[in-house]
Amino acid sequence: MTDFxxxxxxxxxNWCTYGAADLAGVSRLDYPPNFRVVRLPCTGxxxxxxxxxAFKRGADGVWVSGCHPGDCHYIAGNYHxxxxxxxxxxxxxxxxxxxxxxxxxxxxxxxANKFQAMAKEVIEGVKACGPNLTFRKDELKLGLSxxx
Amino acid sequence: MTEYIVKESNLTEFFxxxxxxxxxxxxxxxxxxxxxxxxxxxxxxxxxxxxxLSPKASFFPxxxxxxxxHKDKSLPNSNVYQDLGDKAQDCVxxxxxxxxxxxxxxxxxxxxxxxxxxxxxxxxxxxxxxxGLACLKPSPQCFCAAVGGSPFGEQGLDVLAYxxxxxxxxxxxxxxxxxxxxxxxxxxxxxxxEIQKLEQEAYGLQKAxxxxxxxxxxxxxxxxxxxxxxxxxxxxxxxxxxxTFFCPTCHCFDIQDEQSEKGxxxxxxxxxxxxxxxxxxxxxxxxxxxxxxxxxxxFMHKLxxxxxxxxxxxxxxxxxxxxxxxxxxxxxxxxxxKMCRPTQTAKV
Amino acid sequence: MAxxxxxxxxxxxxxxxxxxxxxxxTVIGFRTASTPxxxxxxxxxxxxxCDKLIWNSxxxxxxxxYLPGREGKVALVTKGCDARxxxxxxxxxxxxxxxxxxxxxxxxxxxxxxxxxxKEPRPIVEVEESDGVITLKGQDFSTSVKIEEVLRRNCLxxxxxxxxxxxELAGPETSSPxxxxxxxxxxxxxxxxxxxxxxxxxLIKDCLRCYACRNACPLCYCPxxxxxxxxxxxxxxxxxxxxxxxxxxxxxxHCAGRCTACGACETACPVNIKVREFNRLMELSVETNWxxxxxxxxEQKPPLTVFQVDDNADFIK
Numbered sequence: 010m011t012d013f014x015x016x017x018x019x020x021x022x023n024w025c026t027y028g029a030a031d032l033a034g035v036s037r038l039d040y041p042p043n044f045r046v047v048r049l050p051c052t053g054x055x056x057x058x059x060x061x062x063a064f065k066r067g068a069d070g071v072w073v074s075g076c077h078p079g080d081c082h083y084i085a086g087n088y089h090x091x092x093x094x095x096x097x098x099x100x101x102x103x104x105x106x107x108x109x110x111x112x113x114x115x116x117x118x119x120x121a122n123k124f125q126a127m128a129k130e131v132i133e134g135v136k137a138c139g140p141n142l143t144f145r146k147d148e149l150k151l152g153l154s155x156x157x
Numbered sequence: 158m159t160e161y162i163v164k165e166s167n168l169t170e171f172f173x174x175x176x177x178x179x180x181x182x183x184x185x186x187x188x189x190x191x192x193x194x195x196x197x198x199x200x201x202x203x204x205x206x207x208x209x210l211s212p213k214a215s216f217f218p219x220x221x222x223x224x225x226x227h228k229d230k231s232l233p234n235s236n237v238y239q240d241l242g243d244k245a246q247d248c249v250x251x252x253x254x255x256x257x258x259x260x261x262x263x264x265x266x267x268x269x270x271x272x273x274x275x276x277x278x279x280x281x282x283x284x285x286x287x288x289g290l291a292c293l294k295p296s297p298q299c300f301c302a303a304v305g306g307s308p309f310g311e312q313g314l315d316v317l318a319y320x321x322x323x324x325x326x327x328x329x330x331x332x333x334x335x336x337x338x339x340x341x342x343x344x345x346x347x348x349x350x351e352i353q354k355l356e357q358e359a360y361g362l363q364k365a366x367x368x369x370x371x372x373x374x375x376x377x378x379x380x381x382x383x384x385x386x387x388x389x390x391x392x393x394x395x396x397x398x399x400x401t402f403f404c405p406t407c408h409c410f411d412i413q414d415e416q417s418e419k420g421x422x423x424x425x426x427x428x429x430x431x432x433x434x435x436x437x438x439x440x441x442x443x444x445x446x447x448x449x450x451x452x453x454x455x456f457m458h459k460l461x462x463x464x465x466x467x468x469x470x471x472x473x474x475x476x477x478x479x480x481x482x483x484x485x486x487x488x489x490x491x492x493x494x495k496m497c498r499p500t501q502t503a504k505v
Numbered sequence: 506m507a508x509x510x511x512x513x514x515x516x517x518x519x520x521x522x523x524x525x526x527x528x529x530x531t532v533i534g535f536r537t538a539s540t541p542x543x544x545x546x547x548x549x550x551x552x553x554x555c556d557k558l559i560w561n562s563x564x565x566x567x568x569x570x571y572l573p574g575r576e577g578k579v580a581l582v583t584k585g586c587d588a589r590x591x592x593x594x595x596x597x598x599x600x601x602x603x604x605x606x607x608x609x610x611x612x613x614x615x616x617x618x619x620x621x622x623x624k625e626p627r628p629i630v631e632v633e634e635s636d637g638v639i640t641l642k643g644q645d646f647s648t649s650v651k652i653e654e655v656l657r658r659n660c661l662x663x664x665x666x667x668x669x670x671x672x673e674l675a676g677p678e679t680s681s682p683x684x685x686x687x688x689x690x691x692x693x694x695x696x697x698x699x700x701x702x703x704x705x706x707x708l709i710k711d712c713l714r715c716y717a718c719r720n721a722c723p724l725c726y727c728p729x730x731x732x733x734x735x736x737x738x739x740x741x742x743x744x745x746x747x748x749x750x751x752x753x754x755x756x757x758x759h760c761a762g763r764c765t766a767c768g769a770c771e772t773a774c775p776v777n778i779k780v781r782e783f784n785r786l787m788e789l790s791v792e793t794n795w796x797x798x799x800x801x802x803x804e805q806k807p808p809l810t811v812f813q814v815d816d817n818a819d820f821i822k
Contacts, residue, residue, distance in 0.1 A: 088812040105702025114822040152225035183590040220743040419583035484773035486545035
């Protein structure tokens with residue numbers, strides 16, 4: 010599995026982690042390129058079905074990151090999000106999704122180094138899990154094997 | 158046509174013979190696990206009430222993939238829909254109850270008529286030989302007699318079988334059925350008297366009176382439609398799709414496209430008139446906005462619209478599945494009784 | 506346990522009084538069903554119809570399901586779990602407290618038809634109930650079964666059989682068994698990930714996606730459910746097992762901190778899937794994290810609508 014390059018969907022809050030990613034970029038900090046970012050106004054906007062949809066469409070991992078508790082641009086968005094994350098994290102782990110596939114972090118826009126470290130950690134974790142084969146829509150069931 | 162007997166000791170051999178070069182489908186499992194599935198001649202059951210799900214799924218699966226395309230530009234025909242074709246294989250169904258066989262004929266007229274022929278249904282329906290198993294002991298919820306059926310009904314079957322002392326009695330009903338039974342070692346016999354007697358006994362065991370809902374087909378359409386009982390009939394309804402999914406004649410489907418980065422597929426899936434999404438227009442308008450219209454639609458379709466289109470044959474065959482399955486006990490027998498009587502006032 | 510005749514009498518009496526006094530316009534209760542081992546919801550609007558109301562061991566559905574969006578004043582016949590659901594709906598602003606009257610029935614547990622079928626597979630025509638025993642009658646047999654042996658799973662671990670928040674009780678309080686300790690789920694959660702996923706996939710493999718579980722649930726009142734959304738379409742319409750899995754996961758998630766273990770979903774399921782397993786996972790989480798149970802007071806706020814500044818979430822880096 011060493012040459013497996015995972016695809017990870019990242020949901021970043023506009024006011025913090027998204028800025029941290031920018032800062033990491035302009036600071037020339039290396040981090041793995043395996044994730045595609047979806048910018049959210051706040052982690053409070055994140056509906057759990059976004060995460061499940063990402064897995065269903067074949068994402069090998071999902072990374073959600075927002076502002077530190079207390080720093081929400083909308084005052085309490087991430088406090089509410091945190092409760093949802095607690096449940097979703099436990100639900101998916103309970104039904105057998107490797108917790109390394111679904112990662113959460115708080116990264117402020119000044120924490121480019123934390124962003125870099127976290128990006129590496131997330132991708133390493135997903136690499137260790139291998140490709141997502143159990144929680145995605147089956148290509149073969151689409152009938153593709155018969156037409157190609 | 159002709160009648161035959163198969164002795165109990167020869168049953169396995171008989172089922173081996175009928176399933177020569179064909180898949181054998183028959184009810185397997187107990188109670189709610191009783192399903193029509195591929196099985197082997199030695200595992201045929203004769204002591205079941207009826208399958209939990211109706212047999213329609215064998216001809217009209219819940220999801221049927223029709224077309225598919227791939228997006229690989231290095232291969233020919235990328236991004237072009239290709240027919241996945243009809244993959245029907247010759248099979249023989251043993252143990253269809255007469256109500257379900259009749260249900261298949263109702264759906265058959267929807268899928269194959271002078272205006273349309275559905276190739277996916279047609280292939281499966283026509284490649285299946287259907288051996289029915291008459292009901293000697295109807296279940297408490299059965300009412301086939303009330304909707305023009307019979308525990309020994311012959312519609313839609315190639316052969317009608319029934320359990321008799323020491324084995325099976327068979328009555329062939331079509332050329333194909335006759336040829337099939339002739340190819341076995343079944344002995345010919347004269348059974349019409351016994352069949353008549355057993356049929357009368359089985360009728361007697363049903364609570365429902367013969368043809369008691371026929372009056373619905375004679376009533377004025379708009380009068381039945383506008384009857385004030387509908388809001389009360391529908392009040393219980395949860396708008397789940399249990400009744401339609403279990404019904405042997407419900408045939409509505411929804412065609413959907415799905416795709417991924419590698420390709421796409423067009424398929425049809427069971428749909429249900431109980432769902433608000435079923436009639437929702439792209440504009441946002443919904444001609445059946447509440448459960449009252451939806452519940453009315455289901456019963457009007459079964460008991461009024463289908464009889465109009467299919468020469469008085471009800472779209473309900475009296476199998477009783479919806480009666481048992483409905484979580485809130487909306488009993489089609491009660492609704493049919495309401496539809497029979499020309500009520501003027503609303504009554505719960 | 507008070508005899509069901511007594512409770513039935515009491516319910517009819519209350520319904521009559523409530524309707525005659527104009528306190529409510531509709532009483533929602535149970536009537537005799539047309540099939541054995543069943544009771545059907547009924548909507549009573551006049552005092553003379555009150556005699557249709559009954560109570561027995563088959564009043565499994567949760568009538569709070571009919572509350573959201575209903576106009577006028579309503580009296581609801583409720584078990585302990587149903588009353589909690591109704592209270593939850595009031596606290597979620599789905600129904601006005603002043604329009605609601607709860608006729609509470611101290612419950613002794615409801616019967617699981619599957620367990621009955623396991624004991625008596627022959628077709629049952631008639632059922633009689635007395636003193637904790639059900640007599641099942643068929644064409645040529647009669648079998649007696651002790652009710653406590655055939656109770657639903659959720660009734661065996663119900664710690665709120667008496668609807669304490671009801672406006673009146675239709676019988677003496679009943680004692681409740683010990684609450685669900687989730688021992689089976691905890692045992693499952695100690696197993697490897699693959700085994701867990703296999704367990705849950707096996708659990709829902711028969712699902713037809715008829716959505717009876719959703720529609721029977723008093724918590725599922727969204728104007729448009731996520732499975733019915735089309736722009737975008739979150740869930741495919743086919744029998745794809747991943748779509749089905751996601752439906753059950755999200756249905757469970759949406760019930761988190763709101764489920765009262767009434768079991769209506771499992772009762773309604775036509776293929777007998779233990780759909781409540783997903784709800785239980787969520788309830789276990791909610792209880793462990795925030796020590797919350799739904800519908801125990803009129804003022805309570807559902808756990809996902811509130812937060813604590815110091816909520817524990819160690820897994821977030």
